[in-house]
Amino acid sequence: MSIPDYQELFLRNYGIFTQNEQERLRSSRVLIIGCGGIGGTVAIILARSGVSRFILVEFDEYGFSNMNRQIACFTDTLGRNKAEVLREQILKINPEAQVEVYPELLTHDRLSELIPKVDMVFPAADDLAFSVIVFREAQRLGVPALLIFPSGTWANVCILMPESPPVEDIEGVPKLGSYDELKDMLEIRKYKFGTYFYVPFADWRIDYYRAFVEENISPAHIAPSVWLCSSLGSLEVLKVLSGKWKPVASPRYWNITTNAIRINRIGGLNLQTLLVWQRKIMWRLFQTRLSPILEWGQEIWWKLFVAWGHYRERREKQPK
Amino acid sequence: MSLPYKALFERNYGIFTEKQQELIRSSTVLIIGDSGTGETIASLLARCGVEHFIVAGRGTYTAGDMNRQIGCFTDTIGENKITRMSQTILNINPSAQVSPYHELPTEEELVSLIEQCDVVIPAVDDLSYNVLIFRAARRQGKPAVLCLPSGSIGWISVFTQDTDTIEDVFGVPKLNYKGLQRVVHSREYRCAQYNFITAGDWRVDWFWDYFLGKRPLALLCSVEWMTVSLAALEVMKVITGKWKPKLAPKCWYIRRGKVSSSHFGLFIKWHRKLGWIIFGQGIGIHLHKLTHWFWGTFFRLIRYWQKNLERWQP
Numbered sequence: 001m002s003i004p005d006y007q008e009l010f011l012r013n014y015g016i017f018t019q020n021e022q023e024r025l026r027s028s029r030v031l032i033i034g035c036g037g038i039g040g041t042v043a044i045i046l047a048r049s050g051v052s053r054f055i056l057v058e059f060d061e062y063g064f065s066n067m068n069r070q071i072a073c074f075t076d077t078l079g080r081n082k083a084e085v086l087r088e089q090i091l092k093i094n095p096e097a098q099v100e101v102y103p104e105l106l107t108h109d110r111l112s113e114l115i116p117k118v119d120m121v122f123p124a125a126d127d128l129a130f131s132v133i134v135f136r137e138a139q140r141l142g143v144p145a146l147l148i149f150p151s152g153t154w155a156n157v158c159i160l161m162p163e164s165p166p167v168e169d170i171e172g173v174p175k176l177g178s179y180d181e182l183k184d185m186l187e188i189r190k191y192k193f194g195t196y197f198y199v200p201f202a203d204w205r206i207d208y209y210r211a212f213v214e215e216n217i218s219p220a221h222i223a224p225s226v227w228l229c230s231s232l233g234s235l236e237v238l239k240v241l242s243g244k245w246k247p248v249a250s251p252r253y254w255n256i257t258t259n260a261i262r263i264n265r266i267g268g269l270n271l272q273t274l275l276v277w278q279r280k281i282m283w284r285l286f287q288t289r290l291s292p293i294l295e296w297g298q299e300i301w302w303k304l305f306v307a308w309g310h311y312r313e314r315r316e317k318q319p320k
Numbered sequence: 321m322s323l324p325y326k327a328l329f330e331r332n333y334g335i336f337t338e339k340q341q342e343l344i345r346s347s348t349v350l351i352i353g354d355s356g357t358g359e360t361i362a363s364l365l366a367r368c369g370v371e372h373f374i375v376a377g378r379g380t381y382t383a384g385d386m387n388r389q390i391g392c393f394t395d396t397i398g399e400n401k402i403t404r405m406s407q408t409i410l411n412i413n414p415s416a417q418v419s420p421y422h423e424l425p426t427e428e429e430l431v432s433l434i435e436q437c438d439v440v441i442p443a444v445d446d447l448s449y450n451v452l453i454f455r456a457a458r459r460q461g462k463p464a465v466l467c468l469p470s471g472s473i474g475w476i477s478v479f480t481q482d483t484d485t486i487e488d489v490f491g492v493p494k495l496n497y498k499g500l501q502r503v504v505h506s507r508e509y510r511c512a513q514y515n516f517i518t519a520g521d522w523r524v525d526w527f528w529d530y531f532l533g534k535r536p537l538a539l540l541c542s543v544e545w546m547t548v549s550l551a552a553l554e555v556m557k558v559i560t561g562k563w564k565p566k567l568a569p570k571c572w573y574i575r576r577g578k579v580s581s582s583h584f585g586l587f588i589k590w591h592r593k594l595g596w597i598i599f600g601q602g603i604g605i606h607l608h609k610l611t612h613w614f615w616g617t618f619f620r621l622i623r624y625w626q627k628n629l630e631r632w633q634p
Contacts, residue, residue, distance in 0.1 A: 003394055004383035011384045015526035015538020016471055048387050048541040064327040067412060068367050074411040075323065092393035093386060152335055208334040220334020223367040224556060228549035235542035235577060244521070245577040258553065258563045260581045316562070
């Protein structure tokens with residue numbers, strides 16, 4: 001059987017995109033760092049939209065717990081490298097695609113080497129500290145980047161253009177210099193409390209969240225929410241690459257919950273602004289001599305928070 | 321091969337309680353249709369932990385499905401979609417049970433299929449058949465989830481016995497299947513889909529060919545999958561009762577690359593209803609000359625507008 005050509009495969013795209021726009025997609029190259037829930041789904045959606053060149057970075061293999069959301073995780077791909085499996089799928093979608101796979105962790109030098117070669121960078125590893133470094137590097141080198149931060153049923157999505165306000169302003173991460181500093185900070189318990197909104201906004205169960213903070217278990221995700229933010233994210237990428245629509249770029253960003261999807265603005269009138277300021281102020285306060293008292297206060301707050309979480313869950317309507 | 325359910329869906333328990341996950345596991349979902357949406361939603365629901373599926377439809381993969389259908393690959397072109405869909409579900413969760421039907425059910429069969437399920441997802445390419453499914457689901461008191469992408473538009477909403485009907489929100493005339501089919505395939509009805517251009521960003525030339533029946537619907541993977549993910553989220557809401565679903569006339573609405581929580585528009589509804597009253601019967605036939613003139617002008621205008629728009633691009 002002869003393999004259909006590009007125009008035939010992506011025929012229905014031409015109802016939306018002009019020949020020129022589709023050609024732009026075809027010649028674009030995308031770097032995806034981390035091919036798990038969001039990374040893998042974005043890669044496949046972009047491939048099905050006609051983007052033809054990919055660089056995929058992922059050292060991990062598919063495991064049981066990936067099954068609930070990761071697009072290429074099947075019983076027959078368990079134990080295989082995620083990027084390799086995705087490459088196979090992409091080539092079966094678009095035989096003319098070029099997919100480079102790096103089954104390893106990227107060093108900083110390698111990163112600076114790869115980023116200038118691409119039209120879009122997507123840091124999708126579940127290591128926030130590393131993502132922040134990638135965003136900085138992309139902005140420094142003048143390459144647009146896609147930001148997707150999902151957690152439970154909540155997510156933030158936007159494009160970071162080279163001249164946009166940085167990721168730190170959207171999420172309220174302190175502007176620390178090195179990866180190690182960032183990584184250390186994000187893993188300390190008192191800073192982990194900064195994610196307390198996972199319970200009210202992202203619908204995490206309180207016991208799970210407690211184990212997340214205290215025992216470092218993996219974050220909660222469900223497939224519809226992960227795929228929702230991935231498809232919205234890939235639409236934003238298509239906007240930038242094709243030039244057809246204006247992307248939602250920082251300082252604007254998508255805020256997704258189960259009940260509403262809105263465009264927020266950094267510093268605008270919304271709950272996330274409150275959260276960002278809270279994180280910024282707390283970070284400053286923890287640097288002062290007040291730190292021990294604050295930590296003591298935080299322990300009491302944590303107990304109250306958990307009790308409130310349990311109360312809230314009990315009140316929730318239980319299925320019969 | 322059987323894999324431990326808890327290990328596969330471990331991360332779900334961060335959101336759902338044991339009871340809720342058990343509900344998801346024991347629910348039966350009926351997916352009727354061979355369009356891209358049905359297949360993607362089946363795969364998503366399997367990843368949510370649903371274990372009972374009834375899937376019905378016909379059709380095989382063609383090259384044109386590549387731009388959005390989750391099971392379409394160069395080595396599956398020509399394969400039967402329903403067979404492939406069942407395999408995918410089992411490949412995600414080997415203990416799932418799938419009952420495949422390789423034909424669209426007749427009206428009587430529809431009744432018995434709907435009886436067996438908890439949620440209905442009509443995902444047929446043919447709108448008139450979808451309306452039929454919505455009607456049957458409503459009669460039998462089963463919730464039905466609308467998942468309708470086209471170009472860069474998408475609608476997602478949940479219909480139950482207490483909400484508006486699908487005919488209400490889209491201004492579809494209350495006819496039987498044959499009558500509906502005639503209306504839906506008429507040129508006048510296709511003209512009433514001009515929002516494909518204004519809200520869905522279709523190119524005018526494509527729409528013109530679609531109008532003449534020479535081209536299929538224009539679709540984009542990211543929009544279609546966004547529609548599907550929202551629909552799967554609504555299915556989760558309906559099954560678990562954890563959140564309040566978007567009941568009609570509320571809906572999720574995707575338009576020109578933006579998505580929001582919205583309501584079905586009154587304009588489209590009344591405009592179509594009025595159109596049906598005027599052009600649908602008797603005397604209306606003679607008015608068609610007038611409409612031809614109207615659409616001619618409309619298309620010229622839009623073409624002019626789009627040409628100007630393209631000139632602005634880099």
